[in-house]
Amino acid sequence: MFDKIAKSYDLLNHLLSFGIDKRWRKKAVNILQQNNPAKVLDVATGTGDFAFSISMSGVAEVVGVDLSEEMINVAKSKFKQHYSDKNIIFKLADAEKLPFDDNVFDAATVAFGVRNYENLEIGLKELYRVIKPGGKTVIIEFSKPKHFPFRNIYHLYFKYFVPFIGGIISKDKKAYRYLYHSVDNFPYGNNFIVKLDKAGFNNNKSIPLTFGIASIYLANKS
Numbered sequence: 001m002f003d004k005i006a007k008s009y010d011l012l013n014h015l016l017s018f019g020i021d022k023r024w025r026k027k028a029v030n031i032l033q034q035n036n037p038a039k040v041l042d043v044a045t046g047t048g049d050f051a052f053s054i055s056m057s058g059v060a061e062v063v064g065v066d067l068s069e070e071m072i073n074v075a076k077s078k079f080k081q082h083y084s085d086k087n088i089i090f091k092l093a094d095a096e097k098l099p100f101d102d103n104v105f106d107a108a109t110v111a112f113g114v115r116n117y118e119n120l121e122i123g124l125k126e127l128y129r130v131i132k133p134g135g136k137t138v139i140i141e142f143s144k145p146k147h148f149p150f151r152n153i154y155h156l157y158f159k160y161f162v163p164f165i166g167g168i169i170s171k172d173k174k175a176y177r178y179l180y181h182s183v184d185n186f187p188y189g190n191n192f193i194v195k196l197d198k199a200g201f202n203n204n205k206s207i208p209l210t211f212g213i214a215s216i217y218l219a220n221k222s
């Protein structure tokens with residue numbers, strides 16, 4: 001599915017979020033930077049925007065992995081055009097079977113990716129496995145606003161408007177219908193914190209963004 005929408009992904013991403021996604025990524029990068037990580041893994045990196053922001057913030061080495069070859073191809077071509085002086089590597093890899101040894105990254109990140117995992121528990125355990133003790137994982141994911149009227153507006157926007165516009169621009173309405181269902185079924189907030197605890201992380205917390213439309217999750221490996 002992500003192969004099919006790779007070429008229109010960036011445009012739709014920024015258009016449908018009114019550019020707010022850039023602010024969310026920036027906030028997550030600032031949180032990540034509090035530990036000054038030197039080597040960061042960005043899982044489900046897609047077209048690479050989060051990996052590029054992390055690298056631009058001064059991280060010495062960034063590795064971006066994704067399951068979709070077309071998304072990775074877009075990331076690689078953006079790298080060649082705009083970021084070739086940066087130390088970023090993009091690789092095709094499954095988040096649920098990461099091709100890295102244990103304890104190799106100072107931090108790991110996932111932006112709008114964990115919602116798509118086939119097996120969330122395994123994906124979170126993999127993140128835990130590859131970061132060093134003392135390392136941090138920063139995850140951004142959609143959540144659901146709790147209060148009126150944002151909850152209702154959000155529901156209508158995701159259920160009807162996003163598939164309509166997404167379908168016209170990407171020619172794949174199904175992919176943008178899937179977005180609504182994946183957000184609707186995702187265990188956000190405290191339920192996600194429980195999943196992080198189970199994967200082995202500790203001191204986990206969630207920070208709601210923009211009326212709770214999305215959240216940043218911080219998870220630590222002691």
Ligand SMILES: C[S@@+](CC[C@H](N)C(=O)[O-])C[C@H]1O[C@@H](n2cnc3c(N)ncnc32)[C@H](O)[C@@H]1O
Nearest residue numbers: 002044045046066067068071094095111113116
């Ligand atoms: C909504 S995009 C997010 C891309 C990017 N992180 C961003 O912030 O724009 C979700 C990405 O997750 C990837 N993905 C889904 N399941 C995956 C898995 N098991 N392993 C690696 N990547 C996966 C998809 O291929 C897609 O590129």
